[in-house]
Amino acid sequence: MGQGRVYLVGAGPGDPGLITVKGLACLQQADVVIYDRLVNRELLAHARAGCELIARWGHGQGLKQLLQVMADRAEEGSTVVRLKGGDPFLFSRGGEEAEYLAARHIPFEIVPGVTSALAAPAYAGIPLTDRRLSSAVAIVTGHEVAGKARSSVDWEALSRGADTLVVLMGMRNLPLIVQRLLKAGKSPETPVAVVCHGSLPDQVTLVSTLGEVAAEVSDQSLQPPAIVVVGEVVRLRETRPKKNGYAKRG
Secondary structure: OOOOEEEEEEOEOOOHHHOOHHHHHHHHHOOEEEEEOOOOHHHHHHOOOOOEEEEEOOOOOOHHHHHHHHHHHHHOOOEEEEEEOEOOOOOOOHHHHHHHHHHOOOOEEEEOOOOHHHHHHHHOOOOOOEOOOEOOEEEEEOOOOOOOOOOOOOHHHHHHHOOEEEEEOOOOOHHHHHHHHHHOOOOOOOEEEEEEOOOOOOOEEEEEEOOOHHHHHHHOOOOOOEEEEEOHHHHHHHHOOOOOOOOEEO
16 A cells, blocks of 8 residues: 555634535535534545544643554555644644654644634625735734743834734734734724624624723623724724625624
């Protein structure tokens, strides 16, 4: 039996219709699918009969174990799809997974996906750029790896250099992120939107200001996964159509 191949596939932000045509084709041909917690289970229905489905939840399952399983299946001759929420290379461990496969000389291919950083604001009616309001966008993580000596995120530089900030995985640290942006000079009146469960039927959008958003998120008990958008483009939500059934809160 010859060596197999691994496809690192972006599943998109949640709406199963947002997986790419190529990503869907890979999924339909796979012998093994290893999928993450945020992947919409509806996509798994496209796997062929007899495909081995392996859930990877993150907690309790280390990257080392995942890599070993992925490599073993490929070396046995299987076509493996590593199905990852959003895009495999944006605030994901896709880069580490690709490095491991390369070191083991296992053929692999990256299939980009639609990231929630773009899709969730779009589904909420918020354009991240606008000729009048925003010519620069920064996408930043709100949750860095544990054990780092210091943060890699320069909030002061971001507050000056980007008209629109999109923060992923920032709900737990939202009060601290707000504090850093205010300290960096952002006005407390800067518009902010928090989009929870972006692109899914239970999507909720809270529109607030930088000075009030942390308290309002707490008051309304909003939960991740969520995207935080900071910038004047949030005001344009009022002039854009929103996906049916998705309403503004706050």
